[in-house]
Amino acid sequence: MQTHLLGYPRIGSNRELKKACEQYWTGKIVLDELLKTGKEICKQNWNIQKEAGIDLIPCNDFSFYDQVLDLSLTLGAIPKRYNPIAEDTTKSELDLYFAMARGYQKEGLDITAMEMTKWFDTNYHYIVPEFYKNQVFKLNSSKIFNEFEEAKNSGINAKPVIIGLVTYLLLGKEKEEGFDKLDLANALLPVYFEILEKLQEQGAEYIQFDEPFLALDLSEKAKETYQFVYKQIKEKFPKLKFILTTYFEGLKDNLALATQLSVDVLHVDLVRNPEQLDEVLNVIPERLSISLGVVDGRNIWKNNYEKSLEFIQKAKEKIGSERVFIAPSCSLLHTPCDLDNETQLHSEIKNWLAFAKQKVNEVNALKELSEDNPEEKFLNDFEENKKAVESRNNSSLIHNQQVKQRVSAITEKDSQRKNTFGIRKNAQQNILNLPLFPTTTIGSFPQTKEVRTWRAKFKKGELSAQEYDTLLKKETERTIRWQEEIGIDVLVHGEFERNDMVEYFGEQLEGFVFTKNGWVQSYGSRCVKPPIIFGDVFRPNPMTVYWSQYAQSLTEKWVKGMLTGPVTILQWSFVRDDQSRSTTCKQIALAIRDEVNDLEKAGIRIIQIDEPAIREGLPLRKSDWQNYLNWAVESFRISASGVEDATQIHTHMCYSEFNDIIQNIADMDADVITIECSRSQMELLNAFGDFKYPNEIGPGVYDIHSPRVPSKAEMVDLLLKAEKVIPAHQLWVNPDCGLKTRHWEETEKALKEMVEAAKEASALFVSQDKLQNHWL
Template sequence: MQTHILGYPRIGSKRELKKACEQYWSGKILLEELLTTGRNICNHNWNIQKEAGIDLIPCNDFSYYDQVLDMSLIVGAIPVRYHEVALKKNNSELDLYFAMARGYQKDGLDITAMEMTKWFDTNYHYIVPEFYKNQQFTLTSDKIFNEFAGAKQAGINSKPVLIGLVSYLLLGKEKEEGFDKLDLAKNLLPVYTEILTKLQDQGAQWIQFDEPFLTLDVTEKAKETYQYVYRELRKQFPLLKFIVATYFNGLKDNASLAVSLPADVLHIDLVRNPEQLADILHTVPENLSLSLGVVDGRNIWKNDYEKSLAFIKKAIEKLGTERIFVAPSCSLLHSPCDLDFETALQPEIKNWLSFAKQKVKEVVSLKALASGTEDESILADFEDNKKAVAGRKTSSLIHNDKVKQRVAAITEEDAQRKNSFRIRKERQQESLQLPLFPTTTIGSFPQTTEVRSWRAQFKKGDLSAEQYDALLKEETQRTIRWQEEIGIDVLVHGEFERNDMVEYFGEKLEGFIFTKNGWVQSYGSRCVKPPVIFGDISRPDPMTIYWSQYAQSQTNKWVKGMLTGPVTILQWSFVRDDQPRSETCKQIALAIRDEVVDLEKAGIRIIQIDEPAIREGLPLRKAEWQNYLKWAVEAFRISASGVEDATQIHTHMCYSEFNDIIKNIADMDADVITIECSRSQMELLNAFADFKYPNEIGPGVYDIHSPRVPSKEEMIELLRKAQNVIPATQLWVNPDCGLKTRHWEETEKALIAMVAAAKEASAAYA
C-alpha cells in the first residue's frame, strides 16, 4: 500500500507567495527574490510530506498564479497579443506569464488579460486557455523540469503533476468558429510527449495526470479523445507509471471509460461520491491499482478514521494491499496550510479540525492502520480521532432549537415579493427617479494599506473604538463625496469596515468561528480566509445598519445597502458536514432577510444581495442541478422578499456561464442583476438576450481583476454591444466586481471614464 498527495497549497503558511508577487508587480523586489520565495515554498511543502512519510510527493503543483495558466505557458498556448510583451528585452518569462493573467499596460502597450472563470464548483479561479483552428503548440517553459530537479536536489524523486491533455483542452475556449477544441488533441500530443520524454530522462518514474472532466457529463467525442490520447502515451512510454486523477465527483457513467484507460493507477474521490467504490471495484481490471481519496481535500473537518478505514478495507478485500493507494480526495490547494498556527481557536472546536499539514498525517495514519500497525503513537492517534469525531456529534455548541424551528416554519409566501417585477419597476422608478443607463459600482472601494493598518491597529488595541470609527467615517465620507463629484448615480459606502465579503458577516452571526491563518487561494495573489460554519446560524444583532445609515446621511443621492447572499456565504465558507447544505443555507437566508428588512426600515431603498457563487455551487452533473437550484433560488428569495415593492433589490454575479441556468437566474427575481462581461467582451450577455431576461441588468464594462485602465471608447463599445442584445431601458453601467483589491489611482481613472461612457451612451440613445 502506498500514499500520495495530489497537490499541496502553494501560497505559503503565512501567504509568502501573495506578498512576494504583489511586491514584484509593484517593483519593490526583483525577479530573483520572487523566484527564491517560490523555491522556499516548494522545499517547505516537500519536506512536510517527506517527514510525514508520504510515498509519492508531487511536484509542479506549485504555481505563481494558476496551474492552468502554467500549462498554457508550458505548451506555448500564448495568444498572439502577448507576443510583443515577450519581445521586450527587459521582460522575463514570468512577466509574459503575469501579462496573460493580469493584462499589460506599459511600454506603449495596452493588452487585455485572458478570461478567468471558476475551477469547477470551487471558489478558485483559473485562467481560461484560448484556442484557435489548427493551432500549433510548442514546449515553451522549463518550469516543470526545474521543479522536478529542485525536488531531486531535496532528496525526493517526485511525482510530476500535469493537467491531463483532454481536461486541459476542455478547460479552454474556442476563440473562432468552425472547429472543436478537441480537434487540437493531435497537435498538442507531441508537446505532452516531449514533456514526458524530458521528465523520464531526468529520472521521473510516476506521472499524475489530472482529469477532473471524467467526473462530468462528457461527449462521445471527448471519450474517444481520452482513449486516443492515453493509448498513444502508453505506447510511447511503456515504463512510466501513470496516475489518472479524478475528483470533485464520482465517475458514474464514465467508470468503464476510466478503468479502460491504459494507466497504472486510477484515483477516485470517495468524499464527494463514496457510492462509486462498489461500482469501480466491480469493474477494475487486474492491471489497474486504485487510489482512494478518503481524506477531504476541500473542507477542514478531521477525518473519521473508522469511516475511511471501512472504504480502504473493502478495497483491500477485492484488490489486495499492493494495489491500493491512500490519498486526499483532491489537491489540498483548497485547504488552509497548517492548523498549528491557530493558537486562539476554542479548544473543543479546534479538535474537530484538520488543515493541509494535518491531512498529510491523516493519510499516513490511515495507511498504517489499514496495514495493521502496532505503532503506539498511531494507535493513540486512532483513539483520539474516535473521541474527537464522537464529541463533535454530541456537542452542545452545535444545535439551536429556535433556529431549527424557524426554518421548519418557512412558507411559500416567505419566498415571494408582494408583486411582479412589472409593478415593482413602476413604483421604483417613481420612488428612485434614476436616469437612463444609471451608473453604480459593485460595492467595495480600494482598501489601501492605510485602511488595513487601521483595522490591524484596532484589533491590537492600538486604536480605540472611537478612533477607528472616526477614521472609517472620514474615509467613507471622502468616498461618498468623490462619487458625487464624478457623477455616479447610485453610490456605495465603500465597505472600509469590512475585511471580507463573507468573513465580515460570519463574524456577526452565531454558528461561525474564524481562523487567524486559514487562508486559501482564490486567484493569483488573492487569498481568502473562509469562515467555519460549525453550528446552527442566527443573527443576534443588525450587521450593516450603522454604516449604511451613516453613508446615506452624507448625501442626497441613493446609497446601496450591501449584503452577501446566503448561497455565497455557504459556498465561501467551510461548511458543517453533519446536515444537508440546503438546511444550512436556509438558516443563513433567514438571517440575511432580517438584515434586509432592517435596512429598509432604516431608509435604505436600494439593497444589493451579492450571489457570485450561485453558479459555482451547481453540481457537476446536470442530472443533479434541479434539486440544488430549487433550494438555492429559494434561499435567495427568502432573503430578499421581506421588503415593499418600491425597495429595489440588486444582486451581483461574476465569472459565471449563465446559459444553462438563465431561467433559474430569472426565478431569483432580483430587480437588477450585475454581471461580469468585460473579459468576455459581452459574450455572457447573449444568454440574457436569448432568454429575453425581463428584469434590469448591469453588464460589467470594466475588468477590475486587471490593473489596466480601460478607455472611455472601450467602454462605449461594450455598451454598444450590450444594446445590441438588451433594451437600453434595462441597462445599468458598472464595473465587473468590487474594487477592494485595486489602487485608487487606477480606480479613479477607470470610473471617471465609465461615467463619461454612460453619459455618452445615454445622449446617443436620446
C-alpha cells in the same frame, strides 16, 4: 500500499507567495527574489510531506498564479496579442506570464488579460486557455523540469503533476468559429510526448495526470478523445507509471471508460461520492491499481478514521494491498496550510479540525492503521480520533432549537415578493428617479494600506472603538463625496469597515468560527479566509445598518445597502457536514432576510444581495442540478422577499457561464442583476438576450481584476454591444466586480471614464430617438 498527495497549498503558511508577487508587481523586489520565494515554498511543502512519511510527493503543483496558466505557457498556447512582450528580450518569462493573467498597460502597450473563471465548483479561479483553428503548440517553458530536478536534488521521491490533455482542452474556449477544441488533441500530443520524454530522462517514475472532467457529463467525442490520447501516451511510454486522478464527483457513467484507459493507477474521490467504491472494485481490471481519496481535500473537518479504514479494508480484500494507494480526495490547494498556526480558536472546535499539514499526517496514519500490526503511536492516534469525532457529534455548541423551528416553518409565501417586477419597477422609478444607463459600482472601494493598518491596530487594541469609527467615517465621507463629484448615480459607502465579503458577515452571525491564518488562494495573489460554519446559524443583531445609515445621511443621492447572499456565504465557507447544505443555507437566508428588512426600515431603498457563487455551487452532473437550484434560488428569495415593492433589490454574479441556468437566474427575481462581462467582451450577456431577460441588468464594462485602465471609447463600445442584446432601458453601467483589491489611482481614472462612457451612450441613444420605452 502507498500514500500520495494530489497537490499542496502553494501560498505559504504566512502567505509568502502573495506578498512576494505583489512586491514584484510594484517593483519593490527583483525577479531573483520572487523566484527564491517560490523555491523556498516548494521545499517547505516537500519537507512537510516527506517528514510525514508520504511515499509519492507531488511537484509542479506550485504556481506563481495559476496551474492552468502554467500549462498554457508550457505548451506555447500564448495569444498573439502578447507577442510584443514575448519578443521583448528585456522581459522575463514571468513578465509574459503575469501579463497573460493580469493584462499589461505600460510603455505604450495596452493588452487585455485572458479570461478567468471558476475551477469547477470551487472558489478558485483559473485562467481560461484560448484556442484557435489549426493552432500550433510548442514546448515553451522548463518550469516542470526545473521543479522535478529541484525536488530530486532535495531527496524527494517526486511525482510530477500535469493537467491531463483532454481536461486542458475542455477547460479552454474556442476564440474563432468553425472548429471543435477537441480537434486540437493531435496537435497537442507531440508536446505532451516531449514533456514526458524529458521527465523520463530525468528519472521520473510516476506521472500524475489530472482529469477531473472524467467525473462530469461527457460527449461521445470527448470519450473517444480520452481513449485515443491515453492509448498513444502509454504506447509511447510503456515504462512510465501514470496516475489518473478524478475528483469533485464520482465517475458514474464514465466508470467503464476510466477503467479502460491505458494508465496504471486510477484515483477516485470517496468524499464526494463514497458509493462509487463498490462499483469501481467490481469492474477494475487486474492491471490497474486504485487510489482512494478518503481524506477531504475541500473541507477542514478531521478525518473519521473508522469510516476511512472501512474503505481501505474493503479495497485491500478485493484487489490486494499492493494495488491500493491512499490519498486526499483532491489537491489540498483548497484548504488552509497549518492548524498549528491557530492559537485563538475555541479548543473544542479546534479539536474537530485538520488543515493541509494535518491532512498529510492523516493520510500516513491511515496507511499505518491499515497494516496488520500498527505501532502503538498510531493506535493512540486512532483513539484520539474517535474521541474527537464523538465530541463533535455530541457537542452542545452546535444546535439551536429556535433556528431549527424557524427553518421548518418556512412557507412558499416567504420566498415571494408582493408583486411582479413590472409593478415593482414603476414603484421604484417613481421614488428613485434614475436616468438612462444609471451608473453604480459593485460595492467595495480600495482598501488602502492605511485602512488595513487601522483595522489591525483596532484588533490589537492600539486604536479605541471611537478612534477607529472616526477614521472609517472620514474615509467613507471622502468616498461618498468623490462619487458625487464624478457623477455616479447610485453610490456605495465603500465597505472600509469590512475585511472579506463573507468573513465580515460570519463574524456577526452565530454558528460561525474564524481562523487567524486560515488563508486559501482564490486567484493569483488574492487569498480569502473562509469562515467555518460549525453550528446552527442566526443573526443576534443588525450587521450593516449603522454604516448604511451613516453613508445615506451624507448625500441626497441613493446609497446601496450591501449584503452577501446566503448561497455565497455557504459556498465560500467551510460548511458543517452533519446536516444538508440546503438546511444550512436556509438558516443563513433567514438571517440575511432580517438584515434586509432592517435596512428598509432605516430608509435604504436600494439593497444589493451579492450571489457570485450561485453558478459555482451547481453540482457537476446536470442530473443533480435541479435539486440544488430549487433550494439555492429559494434561499435567495427568502432573503430578499420581505420588502415593499418600492425597495429595489440588486444582486451581483461574477465569472460564471449563465446559459444553462438563465431561467433559474430569472427565477431569483432580483430587480437588477450585475454580472461580469468585460473579459468576455459581452459574450456572457448573450444568454440574457436570447432568453429575453425581463428585469434590469448591469453588464460589467471594465475588468477590475486587471490593473489596466480601459478608455471611455472601449466602454462605450461594450455598451453598444450590450444594447444589441438587451434593451437600453434595462441596462445599468458598472464595473465587473468590487474594487477592494485595486489602487485608488487606477480606480479613479477608470470610474471617471465609466461615467463619461455612460453619458455618451445615453446621449447617443437619446439623439437617435431609440427610447420609446424609457421614462421620458
